[in-house]
Amino acid sequence: MKESDRSGFGSRFGAILAMVGSAVGLGNIWRFPYLVGENGGGAFILIYIVFSILISLPVFCAEVIIGRRGRASAVGAFRNLAPGSKWHLAGYLSILAVFLILSFYSVVGGWSIKYLVDSAMLKFSAGADADFSELFSSFSTATWSPLIYMLVFILINSAVVILGVKNGIERFSKWMMPLLFLLILILVVRSACLPGAGVGYNYLFHADFTKINSDTLMAALGQSFFSMSLGMGAMIIYGSYVSRKDSIASHAVVTLSLDTLFAILAACAIMPAVFSFGLQPNQGPGLVFVTLPYLFSNMPLGTIVAIFFFISLLLAAISSAISLLEVMTSFLIEEFHLSRRQAVTICIAIQVVFGTLCSFSLQAGSPLKLAGLSLFDLFDKVSSDYVMTIGALLTVIFVGWKIKRSDYLDEMTSGGAVHLPRWAAEVIYWLIKVVAPLAILAILIL
Numbered sequence: 193m194k195e196s197d198r199s200g201f202g203s204r205f206g207a208i209l210a211m212v213g214s215a216v217g218l219g220n221i222w223r224f225p226y227l228v229g230e231n232g233g234g235a236f237i238l239i240y241i242v243f244s245i246l247i248s249l250p251v252f253c254a255e256v257i258i259g260r261r262g263r264a265s266a267v268g269a270f271r272n273l274a275p276g277s278k279w280h281l282a283g284y285l286s287i288l289a290v291f292l293i294l295s296f297y298s299v300v301g302g303w304s305i306k307y308l309v310d311s312a313m314l315k316f317s318a319g320a321d322a323d324f325s326e327l328f329s330s331f332s333t334a335t336w337s338p339l340i341y342m343l344v345f346i347l348i349n350s351a352v353v354i355l356g357v358k359n360g361i362e363r364f365s366k367w368m369m370p371l372l373f374l375l376i377l378i379l380v381v382r383s384a385c386l387p388g389a390g391v392g393y394n395y396l397f398h399a400d401f402t403k404i405n406s407d408t409l410m411a412a413l414g415q416s417f418f419s420m421s422l423g424m425g426a427m428i429i430y431g432s433y434v435s436r437k438d439s440i441a442s443h444a445v446v447t448l449s450l451d452t453l454f455a456i457l458a459a460c461a462i463m464p465a466v467f468s469f470g471l472q473p474n475q476g477p478g479l480v481f482v483t484l485p486y487l488f489s490n491m492p493l494g495t496i497v498a499i500f501f502f503i504s505l506l507l508a509a510i511s512s513a514i515s516l517l518e519v520m521t522s523f524l525i526e527e528f529h530l531s532r533r534q535a536v537t538i539c540i541a542i543q544v545v546f547g548t549l550c551s552f553s554l555q556a557g558s559p560l561k562l563a564g565l566s567l568f569d570l571f572d573k574v575s576s577d578y579v580m581t582i583g584a585l586l587t588v589i590f591v592g593w594k595i596k597r598s599d600y601l602d603e604m605t606s607g608g609a610v611h612l613p614r615w616a617a618e619v620i621y622w623l624i625k626v627v628a629p630l631a632i633l634a635i636l637i638l
């Protein structure tokens with residue numbers, strides 16, 4: 193693709209919101225609260241924040257640098273920056289990660305549409321005397337209905353990406369992210385008014401370090417990468433659309449702060465409610481879909497809260513899924529010279545096939561299991577715990593050791609146009625070059 197053809201983000205504000213949109217997703221609302229619940233509350237949050245600052249922030253800068261300097265999607269960017277080397281294989285790794293994530297992401301995206309429809313049909317209204325755990329398991333393990341909802345999700349997502357970067361992705365994010373923020377704030381306030389909400393806050397913000405082990409560290413790092421959309425080329429491709437005049441460091445800080453804030457807000461919306469109704473926080477992936485409906489049906493104005501909640505979940509899921517889809521789409525456009533429409537069509541087919549397999553793997557007695565894990569759990573675990581982690585490691589090694597220091601500085605200061613204090617550029621440089629790679633390696637080996 194010629195540089196002049198690259199239709200990038202139209203404004204700095206739009207670029208930031210698209211990045212925040214990619215970062216804030218199911219990872220924040222669905223995954224973060226249940227990981228906090230499974231890993232002992234406050235201590236996990238603390239470790240998560242430390243990892244995000246010391247590891248994810250430099251990885252984020254490194255990805256954007258590769259994208260903006262390489263002016264292409266992951267594979268092409270590595271190839272442009274290190275021609276004739278094997279580095280572009282790191283780009284292929286990110287395509288693998290995207291493909292794993294999109295498969296289960298679309299399934300969960302479909303679930304959120306189903307739950308939105310159910311809330312609008314008053315299924316979670318006061319006094320709805322249903323067994324929500326049974327409802328969730330019978331729906332998620334059914335054959336056809338999860339697939340239909342998944343397909344709707346895939347089509348909405350594809351429609352945004354077909355519209356292109358500026359008219360689709362940027363415009364969607366610009367309108368939907370502020371709305372999402374407002375919705376989640378309403379939920380936090382609603383939750384805070386519940387009797388006994390304090391126990392939930394205590395759980396979230398009291399650090400019990402006896403619960404921490406090497407699995408917790410891996411989970412915190414994996415979640416931080418997942419939540420910041422790192423290690424799989426999303427920030428490389430978005431970086432390639434970022435204007436040369438924007439400050440990479442400020443994009444990184446804003447995205448990280450809003451993403452973390454959002455995850456904590458989501459936990460603050462969910463945990464106090466869980467404790468207030470005497471439920472268990474360690475419900476795993478079912479937390480949002482089993483515990484919350486129970487809660488909605490037991491709280492005043494529950495139906496309205498439920499509708500708000502599932503709209504938020506859906507918006508967050510779409511703004512992230514578009515970045516995942518854009519990684520694959522731009523790869524197909526660049527490598528195989530397809531039109532955007534053709535590329536998205538191929539992606540739809542891939543998502544339908546692998547999403548269907550993921551969904552089927554949840555059925556009792558399904559043969560789609562490996563090492564005791566369903567394909568769904570396997571894709572989730574392998575992508576966030578391994579593929580993204582290795583992708584992130586390669587990214588920082590590439591920028592820290594392969595790219596010239598002067599090129600790093602040139603990108604971080606946009607050729608002198610952006611004022612970045614010397615110390616900040618140095619700190620980020622050493623985080624990229626030494627701290628992040630060593631920390632990631634240590635955690636992988638542990």
Ligand code: PHE
Nearest residue numbers: 215217218219418419421426
């Ligand atoms: N960051 C997204 C979330 O939190 C998931 C995602 C991962 C999106 C990787 C793009 C790339 O849900």
